[in-house]
Amino acid sequence: MKFKFPLCGSSCFSSSRSNSKPTISTTSPGEQNHGNLRIFSTQELQIATRGFSSSNKIGEGAFGSVYRGHLADGSVVAVKVLSVEIESMRGEREFISELAALSNIKHANLVELQGCCVDGANRYLVFDYMENNSLAQTLLGKEQNRMKFSWEARRDISLGVARGLAYLHEEVQPHIVHRDIKASNILLDRNFAPKVADFGLSRILRDQASHISTRVAGTLGYLAPEYAITGHLTRKSDVYSFGVLLLEIISGRSVVDFDLELGEHYLVRKAWQAYKSNKLMQVVDPALKMNFPEEEAFRFLMVSLLCVQETAKLRPHMSMAVKMLTNETDIRDVQISQPGLVPNLKDIRLPQKHTSESTSSGGSTIMSLPSTTYF
Numbered sequence: 001m002k003f004k005f006p007l008c009g010s011s012c013f014s015s016s017r018s019n020s021k022p023t024i025s026t027t028s029p030g031e032q033n034h035g036n037l038r039i040f041s042t043q044e045l046q047i048a049t050r051g052f053s054s055s056n057k058i059g060e061g062a063f064g065s066v067y068r069g070h071l072a073d074g075s076v077v078a079v080k081v082l083s084v085e086i087e088s089m090r091g092e093r094e095f096i097s098e099l100a101a102l103s104n105i106k107h108a109n110l111v112e113l114q115g116c117c118v119d120g121a122n123r124y125l126v127f128d129y130m131e132n133n134s135l136a137q138t139l140l141g142k143e144q145n146r147m148k149f150s151w152e153a154r155r156d157i158s159l160g161v162a163r164g165l166a167y168l169h170e171e172v173q174p175h176i177v178h179r180d181i182k183a184s185n186i187l188l189d190r191n192f193a194p195k196v197a198d199f200g201l202s203r204i205l206r207d208q209a210s211h212i213s214t215r216v217a218g219t220l221g222y223l224a225p226e227y228a229i230t231g232h233l234t235r236k237s238d239v240y241s242f243g244v245l246l247l248e249i250i251s252g253r254s255v256v257d258f259d260l261e262l263g264e265h266y267l268v269r270k271a272w273q274a275y276k277s278n279k280l281m282q283v284v285d286p287a288l289k290m291n292f293p294e295e296e297a298f299r300f301l302m303v304s305l306l307c308v309q310e311t312a313k314l315r316p317h318m319s320m321a322v323k324m325l326t327n328e329t330d331i332r333d334v335q336i337s338q339p340g341l342v343p344n345l346k347d348i349r350l351p352q353k354h355t356s357e358s359t360s361s362g363g364s365t366i367m368s369l370p371s372t373t374y375f
């Protein structure tokens with residue numbers, strides 16, 4: 001069954017600046033419905049996060065800081081304090097109604113948006129709290145933060161992410177292109193089930209020129225070449241990023257790592273060279289000490305290479321990628337062509353100024369990312 005994602009609801013919301021408690025307009029019963037979105041007061045979030053204390057801070061991203069919070073009902077949440085300037089965001093009503101639509105999107109592999117808070121110029125998002133942090137920290141992070149991931153854990157995480165993305169791409173209507181699939185946006189719950197975070201947000205939180213450079217730079221290795229060069233964003237750009245992520249999960253290393261010896265810096269290039277010389281299994285994380293089913297690992301590597309092919313239309317849709325990973329679809333005879341490679345990140349000229357106008361319509365989303373010197 002397809003999930004309907006109402007793009008612009010007509011919900012009506014206003015916040016009282018005097019007592020920080022948001023109030024919902026009662027002009028029309030139909031206009032009060034925020035679906036699953038809970039409207040928090042600033043006071044509630046202050047109490048939950050102990051005044052946004054540094055000991056409750058769990059991370060920092062392009063859109064602001066993230067704090068762990070304990071709500072009065074005993075549940076634990078992650079509160080994202082948006083640092084994006086108010087002028088750059090959508091209007092309050094539109095902001096609330098679009099978040100309401102996002103909060104209705106529920107899937108076992110997506111981080112749930114519980115609610116939000118609007119208090120004058122301050123805006124906060126409240127998500128389910130994920131106990132085991134992100135893949136960027138636990139799989140690819142500093143030695144002291146790393147955990148051991150068995151092959152089975154890696155397989156389940158890869159499949160979960162693929163299913164979450166397939167849901168956004170093919171079940172939600174109109175579909176959602178995530179735009180920022182990467183290890184730091186894959187969070188793990190208490191059972192290490194993977195949850196894709198931050199879907200749908202880039203459309204709502206318009207990036208500020210001041211931080212777009214770092215934002216793009218941090219994500220470069222995951223960018224599909226056609227997106228990086230022309231700014232033309234489709235679901236297949238997410239498929240490319242998923243392919244990169246899959247390679248990272250299997251190999252246990254980051255997509256770009258200049259600490260490794262020359263020739264090893266770029267994971268996608270390394271995997272492609274290994275494939276061409278019939279040594280693809282060398283890409284599997286040595287930390288697994290050969291403790292994995294070879295046939296399955298080979299299949300996963302082949303799927304990752306299919307997803308990162310340079311030509312977008314040769315990449316599978318996410319539902320097909322799921323079928324390939326689970327072996328419902330046989331890929332033994334599939335031809336793999338040259339991947340989109342990023343040979344020299346230093347050559348990329350990042351924009352000084354950026355306006356991110358993204359519209360999701362029909363089959364693609366067009367973004368005004370300036371072209372880059374990429375190859």
Ligand SMILES: Nc1ncnc2c1ncn2[C@@H]1O[C@H](COP(=O)(O)OP(=O)(O)OP(=O)(O)O)[C@@H](O)[C@H]1O
Binds near residue numbers: 128130198
């Ligand atoms: N729901 C959550 N539960 C637990 N921790 C979270 C949650 N959301 C975010 N975090 C933590 O906060 C960090 C920052 O998250 P955020 O989404 O703001 O930025 P990011 O994904 O790391 O980077 P970027 O903003 O560039 O995408 C994450 O890496 C993670 O460690």
